[in-house]
Amino acid sequence: MSEISLTFPDGSVRQYEAATTGAQLAESISKSLAKKAVAYTFDGTLRDLADPLGASGKVEIVTRDDPRALELIRHDAAHVLAEAVQELWPGTQVTIGPVIENGFYYDFARNEPFSLEDFPAIEKKMREIVARNRPFTKEVWSRDKAKTVFRDKGEAYKVELIDAIPADQDVKIYHQGDWFDLCRGPHMASTGQIGSAFKLMKVAGAYWRGDSNNPMLTRIYGTAWADQAQLDSYLTMLEEAEKRDHRKLGREMDLFHFQEEGPGVVFWHPKGWKIFQNLVSYMRRRLADYDYEEVNAPQVLDKSLWETSGHWGWYKESMFKVTVAGEEAETEDDRIFALKPMNCPGHVQIFKHGLKSYRDLPVRFAEFGAVHRYEASGALHGLMRVRGFTQDDAHIFCTEEQLAAECLKINQLILSTYADFGFEEIRVRFSTRPEKRVGSDALWDHAEEIMGGVLKQIQASDNRIKTEINPGDGAFYGPKFDYVLKDAIGREWQCGTTQVDFNLPERFGAFYIDRDSEKKQPVMVHRAICGSMERFLGILIENYAGHFPLWFAPVQVVVATITSDADDYAVRVAERLKAAGLAAETDLRNEKINYKVREHSLAKVPVILVCGRREAEEGTVNLRRLGSRDQQSLTLDEAVAALVEEAVPPDLRRKRLSA
Numbered sequence: 001m002s003e004i005s006l007t008f009p010d011g012s013v014r015q016y017e018a019a020t021t022g023a024q025l026a027e028s029i030s031k032s033l034a035k036k037a038v039a040y041t042f043d044g045t046l047r048d049l050a051d052p053l054g055a056s057g058k059v060e061i062v063t064r065d066d067p068r069a070l071e072l073i074r075h076d077a078a079h080v081l082a083e084a085v086q087e088l089w090p091g092t093q094v095t096i097g098p099v100i101e102n103g104f105y106y107d108f109a110r111n112e113p114f115s116l117e118d119f120p121a122i123e124k125k126m127r128e129i130v131a132r133n134r135p136f137t138k139e140v141w142s143r144d145k146a147k148t149v150f151r152d153k154g155e156a157y158k159v160e161l162i163d164a165i166p167a168d169q170d171v172k173i174y175h176q177g178d179w180f181d182l183c184r185g186p187h188m189a190s191t192g193q194i195g196s197a198f199k200l201m202k203v204a205g206a207y208w209r210g211d212s213n214n215p216m217l218t219r220i221y222g223t224a225w226a227d228q229a230q231l232d233s234y235l236t237m238l239e240e241a242e243k244r245d246h247r248k249l250g251r252e253m254d255l256f257h258f259q260e261e262g263p264g265v266v267f268w269h270p271k272g273w274k275i276f277q278n279l280v281s282y283m284r285r286r287l288a289d290y291d292y293e294e295v296n297a298p299q300v301l302d303k304s305l306w307e308t309s310g311h312w313g314w315y316k317e318s319m320f321k322v323t324v325a326g327e328e329a330e331t332e333d334d335r336i337f338a339l340k341p342m343n344c345p346g347h348v349q350i351f352k353h354g355l356k357s358y359r360d361l362p363v364r365f366a367e368f369g370a371v372h373r374y375e376a377s378g379a380l381h382g383l384m385r386v387r388g389f390t391q392d393d394a395h396i397f398c399t400e401e402q403l404a405a406e407c408l409k410i411n412q413l414i415l416s417t418y419a420d421f422g423f424e425e426i427r428v429r430f431s432t433r434p435e436k437r438v439g440s441d442a443l444w445d446h447a448e449e450i451m452g453g454v455l456k457q458i459q460a461s462d463n464r465i466k467t468e469i470n471p472g473d474g475a476f477y478g479p480k481f482d483y484v485l486k487d488a489i490g491r492e493w494q495c496g497t498t499q500v501d502f503n504l505p506e507r508f509g510a511f512y513i514d515r516d517s518e519k520k521q522p523v524m525v526h527r528a529i530c531g532s533m534e535r536f537l538g539i540l541i542e543n544y545a546g547h548f549p550l551w552f553a554p555v556q557v558v559v560a561t562i563t564s565d566a567d568d569y570a571v572r573v574a575e576r577l578k579a580a581g582l583a584a585e586t587d588l589r590n591e592k593i594n595y596k597v598r599e600h601s602l603a604k605v606p607v608i609l610v611c612g613r614r615e616a617e618e619g620t621v622n623l624r625r626l627g628s629r630d631q632q633s634l635t636l637d638e639a640v641a642a643l644v645e646e647a648v649p650p651d652l653r654r655k656r657l658s659a
């Protein structure tokens with residue numbers, strides 16, 4: 001038997017026989033570890049405990065409470081789901097069952113689709129299978145044997161999957177008792193290690209291999225967690241997310257709608273457009289603080305410009321071309337145009353117009369630019385995924401010496417903006433060169449070195465900001481920072497970005513005159529804070545659950561009357577509020593005050609001022625806040641002064657305090 005050297009997480013090195021399995025390795029360390037083990041890693045790759053080590057390398061035993069075990073729990077639960085379905089409904093074909101974010105799914109071929117009413121029986125059977133605690137065992141079959149066995153079982157989809165396995169890969173079969181499935185693995189030691197913290201969530205149709213020309217299958221989704229507390233927490237989060245769904249709140253607050261004649265584009269209602277403009281106004285003030293100049297580039301540009309930028313080659317399928325009766329429209333001079341999917345090429349053209357000196361740099365162009373990108377119909381999701389949206393886009397043209405400082409200024413702007421909207425927990429991801437890219441390795445080395453130094457300064461400036469490296473996920477033209485924020489119920493959203501680009505200025509021949517009167521290529525930095533303004537508003541709606549801070553709300557105050565005797569006074573109160581700069585409305589309807597309060601609370605109006613005969617006589621108002629049953633009696637002067645002070649946007653409040 002040959003010996004191998006294994007390096008453990010603490011750095012120690014020990015000798016073992018090459019045939020030693022992961023289970024035997026755990027047993028050799030301690031019996032308690034062996035009982036808790038569910039898998040092991042070899043040079044970072046998860047393996048079955050039954051797999052032999054085979055060679056020297058770094059090893060680590062994975063226990064069930066290790067975060068890495070969660071994927072195994074979900075993978076094994078998918079197999080148990082498939083076994084349960086076939087026990088309950090013999091003749092059902094199983095297809096694929098991958099792990100996904102927060103859970104798993106399995107696609108089934110059955111004449112009668114499954115429904116939610118089937119879930120109790122399936123879950124009961126799954127728990128029976130888990131309780132059997134059957135071991136997962138792996139076999140490697142020949143392709144012919146595998147195809148014969150599955151064909152004889154009537155599993156036509158499995159036969160097709162076997163044909164798709166690359167010739168240099170083994171055909172692996174995993175057993176759990178008598179039931180078995182085609183699978184790459186790995187798995188835990190037995191079904192009992194899955195535990196009981198799982199739940200089936202929903203059912204949907206899914207075409208085989210995502211192709212609408214193929215048969216429709218039934219997809220059952222489930223979630224699985226390490227323990228019941230985690231499952232309960234996740235289900236609570238889902239309930240809260242459903243309450244906060246921006247599409248639901250958008251209807252209740254009368255903000256926007258979508259319709260079939262404009263798939264993926266937003267129909268903004270007056271109140272929705274007001275919060276959109278509130279966001280734009282806020283961002284304009286912030287841009288002025290950081291010396292940006294606002295520009296506007298054309299919506300429709302010649303194809304040649306997109307070919308020069310590289311977007312035509314990389315993103316042609318996602319671009320909207322000018323069409324007539326389904327064909328690309330060629331004008332009289334044989335030119336083809338496209339709606340812009342991004343603003344950067346237009347900003348380069350503006351930079352190139354007129355000679356620039358090194359004394360002019362950095363040049364910071366910003367645009368609230370409407371862009372259009374084709375998204376598949378199935379991917380569209382309210383404001384979160386649209387085909388037409390507005391980017392709070394900016395491009396900085398600077399020297400290499402200015403690059404690090406500009407990236408740090410962008411970082412300050414992004415973090416302070418998120419803080420103004422209540423987002424304090426931020427993660428900065430540094431994405432490095434992708435496999436498919438443009439530009440020389442030397443340029444990428446240089447850009448990544450500068451960005452790596454900036455990342456260290458970001459870490460040093462605020463220890464609350466988490467940072468991480470995301471290898472291979474940079475833009476095709478340069479490395480980038482992605483800013484990921486966490487909302488009120490723990491969900492993460494990638495919004496802001498800072499992308500370094502040595503490529504586009506070179507492609508378009510952009511230059512400035514340096515100190516030696518020579519032409520020199522500027523560095524271009526792509527920067528967004530909200531990203532898609534529509535998506536950012538969707539995130540804000542859900543983060544606030546529609547309960548916007550007073551400075552941002554589309555309707556800040558409703559003045560509601562108890563009796564018609566107070567109508568004239570209510571109108572005067574509203575006029576006073578409007579004169580003070582507040583967005584105020586009146587509700588003079590002949591309805592009970594409790595009905596009015598409920599209706600405006602559903603519309604998430606932050607403040608309701610209630611006026612009756614006594615308030616009209618005394619010049620007072622009763623102030624009620626959204627989400628509170630308490631009332632506060634104030635003079636009209638006191639109420640106006642307090643609300644005006646509260647409605648000061650956070651950026652203006654900072655300026656006032658620092659003056």
